[in-house]
Amino acid sequence: MADFWTQFLQLLAKIVIPDWGTVIAVLPILLVLGVLGPVMTLLALGWAAAAVREHRGHARLASIEARSAARDVLGVPIVPPNVPYCARDALLFAPRETRCSVCGRDLQVRCPVDGTVRPAARQVCAACGTRFVLGELPALVAASPGGPPPGGAAAA
Ligand SMILES: [Zn+2]
Numbered sequence: 001m002a003d004f005w006t007q008f009l010q011l012l013a014k015i016v017i018p019d020w021g022t023v024i025a026v027l028p029i030l031l032v033l034g035v036l037g038p039v040m041t042l043l044a045l046g047w048a049a050a051a052v053r054e055h056r057g058h059a060r061l062a063s064i065e066a067r068s069a070a071r072d073v074l075g076v077p078i079v080p081p082n083v084p085y086c087a088r089d090a091l092l093f094a095p096r097e098t099r100c101s102v103c104g105r106d107l108q109v110r111c112p113v114d115g116t117v118r119p120a121a122r123q124v125c126a127a128c129g130t131r132f133v134l135g136e137l138p139a140l141v142a143a144s145p146g147g148p149p150p151g152g153a154a155a156a
């Protein structure tokens, strides 16, 4: 019986304990496949995720980018109503912006009804009660009389 167990354990040892020579020979390959493979995969995924985040970030930045106000013949910036603007930099901003990205000052917005200028962060005109409505920007810009088209002054 004891002989049987000895043989059994020897057989077990052959199965369980691997051939170390072979293991050491393939160790670099195992390392590459087992460790570097997943690491490289994770790194690639991380890079891809970062690239996607960066791309989205750029798209978001582009949407809030300021644009230069057109100027009249005297060089005075033409500011359409309902558009947040920085008087110091003559920049027009997207409807949601309240702070100049260049100088950091509070933006101003002109009332489309009576022309009263108020901080862009304040949504209602103190003079007539007109609310600063987001999204009306394109129609108001198109309807602004007299002034050159956006970018026209710079091109001329
Ligand atoms: Zn500014």
Ligand SMILES: [Zn+2]
Residues within 6 Å of the ligand: 111, 112, 113, 114, 115, 116, 125, 126, 127, 128, 129, 130
């Ligand atoms: Zn008003």
